[in-house]
Amino acid sequence: MQLRCTYCQTMFALGRDDMLAALEHMEENKLIYHDAHCPKCRKANRVERARMERSFPDWKTAIKTMAKEASRVEIETGKQVADSTVEKSTPNRKPAAKKVKKHSVKKNLAETKKK
Ligand SMILES: [Zn+2]
Numbered sequence: 001m002q003l004r005c006t007y008c009q010t011m012f013a014l015g016r017d018d019m020l021a022a023l024e025h026m027e028e029n030k031l032i033y034h035d036a037h038c039p040k041c042r043k044a045n046r047v048e049r050a051r052m053e054r055s056f057p058d059w060k061t062a063i064k065t066m067a068k069e070a071s072r073v074e075i076e077t078g079k080q081v082a083d084s085t086v087e088k089s090t091p092n093r094k095p096a097a098k099k100v101k102k103h104s105v106k107k108n109l110a111e112t113k114k115k
Contacts, residue, residue, distance in 0.1 A: 001052065
């Protein structure tokens with residue numbers, strides 16, 4: 001959506017992602033305004049939530065789609081984590097080594113008994 005800075009009259013655009021983030025933030029914090037910062041003078045321009053919703057009516061659907069994509073990424077990352085766990089647990093052939101050690105200890109004990 002196009003905005004005009006009330007301080008320096010600069011026209012600047014609020015992108016879909018910007019609006020989505022702003023709307024989500026307003027929803028979470030129960031706000032009715034979004035402070036859009038002017039790229040030129042950096043001053044905050046209040047944009048009414050209703051006005052933003054009018055220019056982006058399907059923002060809730062867009063957020064849901066984004067959340068889906070995020071969870072899909074999480075699942076994929078989770079898979080990677082699981083794979084690395086498997087890899088880490090693979091060299092678990094220590095029980096065999098322990099047995100050898102125990103045996104050798106027993107052997108040593110037997111040898112000391114002999115003495
Ligand atoms: Zn400005």
